Amino acid sequence: MVTKADPNKQGWEESEFPILCETCLGDNPYVRMTRQGFGKECKVCSRPFTIFRWLPGAGMRYKKTEICQTCAKLKNVCQTCLLDLQYNLPVQVRDTALNITNDAPRSEINREYFAQNIEGKIAGGDSLIDYGKADTASREMLKKLARTEPYYKRNRPHICSFFVKGTCTRGDECPYRHEIPEENELSHQNIKDRYYGTNDPVAKKILNRVKGGGNSNIIPPEDKTITSLFITGIEEDITEADLRGFFYAFGEIKSVVVVHKSRCAFVNYATRASAEQAIDQSHNNLNIKGHALKIAWGRPRPTGPKTEMQAETSQNIILPPLESMQIPAPPGEAEPDFLYPSQDPTYQGSSTKS
Amino acid sequence: MPKIRHARTKKAPEGFEDIEETLQEFARKMKDAENEPHEGKRRVESLWPIFRLHHQRSRYIYDLYYKREAITKEVYDYCLKNGYADGNLIAKWKKPGFERLCCLRCIQPKDTNFGTTCICRVPKSKLEEGRIVECVLCGCRGCSSTDFTSSKKEKPKPKIENEEE
Numbered sequence: 001m002v003t004k005a006d007p008n009k010q011g012w013e014e015s016e017f018p019i020l021c022e023t024c025l026g027d028n029p030y031v032r033m034t035r036q037g038f039g040k041e042c043k044v045c046s047r048p049f050t051i052f053r054w055l056p057g058a059g060m061r062y063k064k065t066e067i068c069q070t071c072a073k074l075k076n077v078c079q080t081c082l083l084d085l086q087y088n089l090p091v092q093v094r095d096t097a098l099n100i101t102n103d104a105p106r107s108e109i110n111r112e113y114f115a116q117n118i119e120g121k122i123a124g125g126d127s128l129i130d131y132g133k134a135d136t137a138s139r140e141m142l143k144k145l146a147r148t149e150p151y152y153k154r155n156r157p158h159i160c161s162f163f164v165k166g167t168c169t170r171g172d173e174c175p176y177r178h179e180i181p182e183e184n185e186l187s188h189q190n191i192k193d194r195y196y197g198t199n200d201p202v203a204k205k206i207l208n209r210v211k212g213g214g215n216s217n218i219i220p221p222e223d224k225t226i227t228s229l230f231i232t233g234i235e236e237d238i239t240e241a242d243l244r245g246f247f248y249a250f251g252e253i254k255s256v257v258v259v260h261k262s263r264c265a266f267v268n269y270a271t272r273a274s275a276e277q278a279i280d281q282s283h284n285n286l287n288i289k290g291h292a293l294k295i296a297w298g299r300p301r302p303t304g305p306k307t308e309m310q311a312e313t314s315q316n317i318i319l320p321p322l323e324s325m326q327i328p329a330p331p332g333e334a335e336p337d338f339l340y341p342s343q344d345p346t347y348q349g350s351s352t353k354s
Numbered sequence: 355m356p357k358i359r360h361a362r363t364k365k366a367p368e369g370f371e372d373i374e375e376t377l378q379e380f381a382r383k384m385k386d387a388e389n390e391p392h393e394g395k396r397r398v399e400s401l402w403p404i405f406r407l408h409h410q411r412s413r414y415i416y417d418l419y420y421k422r423e424a425i426t427k428e429v430y431d432y433c434l435k436n437g438y439a440d441g442n443l444i445a446k447w448k449k450p451g452f453e454r455l456c457c458l459r460c461i462q463p464k465d466t467n468f469g470t471t472c473i474c475r476v477p478k479s480k481l482e483e484g485r486i487v488e489c490v491l492c493g494c495r496g497c498s499s500t501d502f503t504s505s506k507k508e509k510p511k512p513k514i515e516n517e518e519e
Contacts, residue, residue, distance in 0.1 A: 032468055034468075058482060172486055173488050
């Protein structure tokens with residue numbers, strides 16, 4: 001909005017409703033929000049804008065809008081997470097797929113001028129990103145990359161920085177997460193890069209999945225004991241018998257496990273050769289009852305503790321009666337049966353190759 | 355804070371000297387709490403001991419007069435007038451549902467975003483399982499009346515040793 005007195009004077013944004021994605025809003029349909037006019041500067045264009053703040057469900061952290069609505073509309077992104085509103089994908093992924101060139105100025109003066117001009121344009125139509133213009137193939141790709149369900153884990157509290165330093169004194173009352181953060185390239189993100197779609201590590205990862213990812217899934221893992229295949233995209237009407245019928249053609253099947261809840265299935269072959277053949281034949285070519293399924297190699301067992309017991313419960317272990325105790329098999333012969341968590345070499349999460 | 359007594363102030367009524375020692379003990383503790391260093395504490399935490407002592411002192415007078423009827427009306431009024439107890443807080447304690455109220459800020463709906471009271475006013479049964487509450491205003495861990503009806507002996511705050519309950 002341009003003020004009346006001076007046509008060149010920058011108007012400040014004042015809005016009644018935020019532009020948000022489903023994930024950022026949380027699972028509760030009755031969200032209460034606070035609104036603060038000109039509460040902070042936009043993290044992209046640094047003009048004052050209206051801050052909205054809300055709690056996206058129980059056990060989550062408070063979220064607020066980070067960029068102004070002009071900037072959000074310009075890229076058609078959520079005001080908080082800066083992901084595309086239609087596909088929930090990073091700007092860089094969307095722009096690469098739809099071949100959108102990034103023409104927003106990044107220098108301070110031009111940026112404000114640009115934002116002002118854009119505001120006028122936005123007042124007419126609603127979005128500047130034209131999804132219909134792109135060809136169907138790229139739209140299909142975006143659809144494939146996009147999550148089907150909202151990813152609420154994103155709204156969890158941040159990791160307690162005091163805990164990381166080992167000095168958190170609040171214990172259970174601490175509202176922050178007591179976890180050791182993972183250090184990888186994804187931990188170095190910044191909001192401007194994400195907005196402009198340049199060196200975004202998340203986008204890079206997703207784009208890698210598109211480019212080379214198709215092959216990385218079918219390269220046989222080095223661990224020769226893996227004979228299981230992981231299939232995703234299982235719909236309700238696909239049964240175990242369907243999968244068995246399809247995959248039996250490649251060799252003898254040890255077992256088939258279908259998890260409809262997470263829409264995936266595991267096919268365990270008796271031999272490695274048949275598993276390799278199955279994935280070669282059916283990769284990008286797996287269609288059961290009209291559903292296109294994705295196939296990948298199964299992963300080796302996670303290196304977490306094999307025993308269910310955690311450190312807290314280790315004090316009240318019920319010892320088995322003497323009769324049931326058997327002479328332990330020599331190491332390396334059978335799957336070891338641990339009496340105590342401390343006997344489990346994988347207990348502390350350390351990986352031991354078996 | 356209690357008023358300073360000097361030559362021209364009114365003499366304390368009879369029976370005040372019985373509780374004077376305890377009140378002095380409270381005053382001493384309050385002084386210690388005031389002078390405590392704030393290093394290592396969170397910003398909201400620094401005032402919690404003050405609120406706690408204030409609650410304890412008011413509770414002591416309140417119990418003596420209304421519950422045990424150990425002091426006379428004159429002594430009670432003198433305590434209120436001289437700031438040994440918080441009359442406004444005691445006024446709330448007399449109302450149903452506010453019997454265990456921790457501080458007056460916690461029931462001030464104008465101070466909150468959505469016109470509600472503090473989290474410590476929510477009964478434990480209404481909170482989600484295993485939720486530990488520590489309100490930012492006074493560090494109260496829950497002062498809902500219904501939390502105390504089953505076990506009368508439980509007190510909202512740890513009481514100081516020399517206070518006979």
